[in-house]
Amino acid sequence: MNELQHETSPYLLQHANNPIHWKAWNDRTLLSAKNENKLILVSVGYSSCHWCHVMEHESFEDEDVANVMNPNFISIKVDREERPDVDAIYMKAVQLMTKQGGWPLNVVCLPDGRPVWGGTYHRKEDWIDILQQLQKLFTESPEKMIDYAEKLHQGITLLGLVQKNPSDEKIDPANIKPMVEKWSRSFDWEFGGYARAPKFMMPNNYLFLQRYGYQTKSADLLDFVDLTLMRMASGGLFDTVGGGFSRYSVDMRWHVPHFEKMLYDNGQLISLYSEAYKRTQNPLYKEVIEKTLTFIERELLNPDDAFYSALDADSINEIAELEEGAFYVWKKDQLQKLLKDDFEVFSELFNINDFGFWENDNYVLIQSQSTEDIASQFGLTETELLIKKKNWEQLLFAEREKRPKPRLDDKSLTSWNAIMLKGYVDAYKALGNEHYLTIAKKNADFILHKQWSEEGFLWHSYKNGKSTIKGFLEDYAFVIDAFIGLYQATLEENYLMHAKQLADYCLEHFYDETQQFFAFTARNEIQLIASHFETEDNVIPASNSVMANNLFVLSLLYHNSYYEKTALQMLHHMIPHLDYASAYSNWMNLWLHLSEDNKELAICGKKALDSLKKINAEYLPNIIVAGSTTQSDLPFLTNRFDEENLLFYICHNKKCLLPNTSLEATVSELKIN
Incomplete structure (x- = not known):
């Protein structure tokens, strides 16, 4: 066995018996490369990655490959879900070198970690040939490699940095319209989603398009969102037998899925279908929510009230071989x-x-x-x-x-748990099922007691009772978002207080004053070869866009002008880069917060919770809700509680109307008709 036998990641443990002398990514391993003056081979994947398994079987289990790799390279296996920072940096390198990326992600680096070659899946013969050529070049002409590494490193450092917007033009939500019009030209009006394959679900895109369609009264946009949601739910992508969605469809019809089921997809999709159900009352959306959450609790909820990460695409078939989709x-x-x-x-x-x-x-x-x-x-x-x-x-x-079940990735990631927690909260708001709120609260307790250290930082990963790897920006961003949502479902201000504490921690440890964005890794942690600022929304929204949305909401509730300035400054710098709108939908959601339709609602009184449930069951994406059942010190609620009356305050642009006492009148005024 190699050194991976000491790890907890299911993906790394899968490679523990390879003849390759795999090591984990850590300071000791990186120092050994420098001391031995050897090239580093970084191979990044994840447990449910089909082609990662194929390359393992063809190459990493092979003695001929081992005989090339072991003498000449310090070989490091990385679980991209455990180390998204390492994955992001070397993915940038491969994209610069090859104009594409994917997993398995394989990169060869100088002993100091700077990359000189990168690619994805390779057959055994090609893999051996590539490694032998690289080793020969390193031995005979190292200066050529060093020169290339220096140029590539400059590119990696620059890639992802957002150029500051010098314009002082007002951030006008009316400018969203031409972006959405251009975006709509890529819509697939037969099957929903975008007219390409493979077809990813991109839940954040449809959360934004649904909200924008509602606020602009665009029947076409709402029809397209419904077409997409109904087609996804009716296709093979959705497991109608057992619940839950697979990661993506390999075709344009949502027909044949890539069968792995990821926690982050299902958490976001629960939020999406919950919002859509509130808008339409479509029974199919309710069925999707209920089946998916039944699947989550049956397969991915562990005894610590944390959620596991994923189910593999592959499982044992009737002839006892691993096969994609066999289950x-x-x-x-x-x-x-x-x-x-x-x-x-x-x-x-x-x-x-x-x-x-x-x-x-x-x-x-x-x-x-x-x-x-x-x-x-x-x-x-x-x-x-x-x-x-x-x-x-x-x-x-x-x-x-x-049948034999797909393999389980049984680590629990803080960021993905928070996404699923938010899904449960949104399902509770839409359907009123108290069980969903109970699960959400228990998961919040897991994060608070297991993943939040006494020193104030979050841990990223958890398995077998042990928390490991200091958290990345994504962990903080999604936990803050989930805790804000939990507060808005319960009016329990401790969740909001925790969200604010974590936001302040991020501002102190992740915010880069020069770039005016949050770095992915805290500045007091050991840095990689380049900084990473995650700004582009993908299958998961960018951690910077989530943080900007968080800060904007917290700025309203805490009357904090610095939060607001920071959030809007980030948006201001992003606007010139929003040409490809589907990659920035969460930024556009923040932009939409600035529209005239956006309002805040305070519900104050002893029976505020009863009215809150009714408000939360309405589709009101343009309303930021707060409230209290007792006297509150929250700045937005100060002096608004009344012992005798239930009061509803509608506010906009830092001004509030006189309170009214009618829930029906309040809902009527908040809705866009």
């Missing part, structure tokens, strides 16, 4: 045997035909017609078909549980 797919004869006389109706509903066919005689369950249409074809009422559908799914679930 989820069905063969026609299996379904005929299980469903008997109902097979004909089932096959029409779930496309056990050319449309639903994948490969190797396997079918993915995908719906392309409404239950109303299918019911009509077979002389059933829609209610009768829906009862059958529920019974079929329970039957298939019981049968599927007999």
Whole structure:
């Protein structure tokens, strides 16, 4: 076994028996490269990465490869989910070198860590050839490598830095319109999402588009959001049998998923479907929420009230081999045997035909017609078909549980836990299910008691009762966001106080006064070869955009002008770079906070919670809510509590109307009609 046997990451442990002399990323390993004057080979992946497993099997389990790597390289395996900082820096390098990226991410570096070559998956023969050429060059002409490394390092240092916006033009939300119009030209009006494959879900995009469509009264935008959400929920991307979404679709129809299930996707999608349910009351959205949270609790909730990270795409098939999707797919004869006389109706509903066919005689369950249409074809009422559908799914679930399950990544990441916590809070707001709030509070306690150190910093990872790796900006940003949401669901000010404490910690330890953005790594931690400022929203929103939104909300509730100045300064610098709107939707959400439609609502009185539940069940994305059931010292609520009356204060642009006592009148005034 190699040194990875001492790690806790499931991904690193998967490589512990490789003949490669893998080491973990740490100071001791990096120092050994300098002392031995050896090239460093950094290989980055994650436990549910299919092509990472393929390259491991083809190359890293092979003695011929080991005989090349072991004598000549200090080989370091990195779990990108444990070390997103390392992943981000070397991903920049590979993108500069090859104009593309992905995982497994393989980079060869000088002994000081500066990269000289990078790529992704390579077959065994190509891999050996590349490494031998690099080693020969390092031995015979090291000056060429050093010269290239210096130029590449300059590029890495500059890449991702946001040029300051010299303009003093007012930040006008009206300027969002042409960006959205340009963005809409990439919409897929048949299947939703964007007209390309593979197709990622990008929940933050649709949270923004839904809000923008609502605030601008754009029926087209709202129709597109609904088309996307309904197609995603009906496609193979959503596991209708067991709940939960896979990471992305390999095709344009949301048909065949890449079968791994990630906590961060499902947490964000719960928030998205919850907001959409509040707007539409669509029963499909409610079904998606309930099935997904049932999956999360069944498969990803651990005894410490923390959430595990992911389920692998691969599982053991009927011939005892690892195969992508084996746990989820069905063969026609299996379904005929299980469903008997109902097979004909089932096959029409779930496309056990050319449309639903994948490969190797396997079918993915995908719906392309409404239950109303299918019911009509077979002389059933829609209610009768829906009862059958529920019974079929329970039957298939019981049968599927007999199969070997996908491998579990059982580490718990603070940032991803906070995303899931927020999902539970949003589901509680939309559906009023107290159980969801209970789970959210328990997870918040996990973060507070296990992941928040006595020294004031957050830990990033947790496994087997042990917290490890000091937190990155993403951990703070998402925890702050989740705690603000939990406060707005409960009016328990301790959550808001914790959010403010963490925001202040970030301003002290992560904020770069020169760049006027937050660095990904705290300044008092050991730095990598370059600083990283995460500003582009991806499948997860950028930690800087989340922090900017957080600071804006906290600035209103705490009357803190520095928070507001910092948030809007970040937005001001980002605006010239927002040409490709889908990569900056969370920044545009902050921008939309500045619209005339945006308001704040204070609910104050002994029975404030009852009214809060009703307010939270409404779709009011342009309203920032606060309140109290007792006298409060929160600046936004000072002197607003009344022992005798329940009062509603509507505020805008730091001015508040006289309070009213009618919930109905308040909701009517807040809604955009």
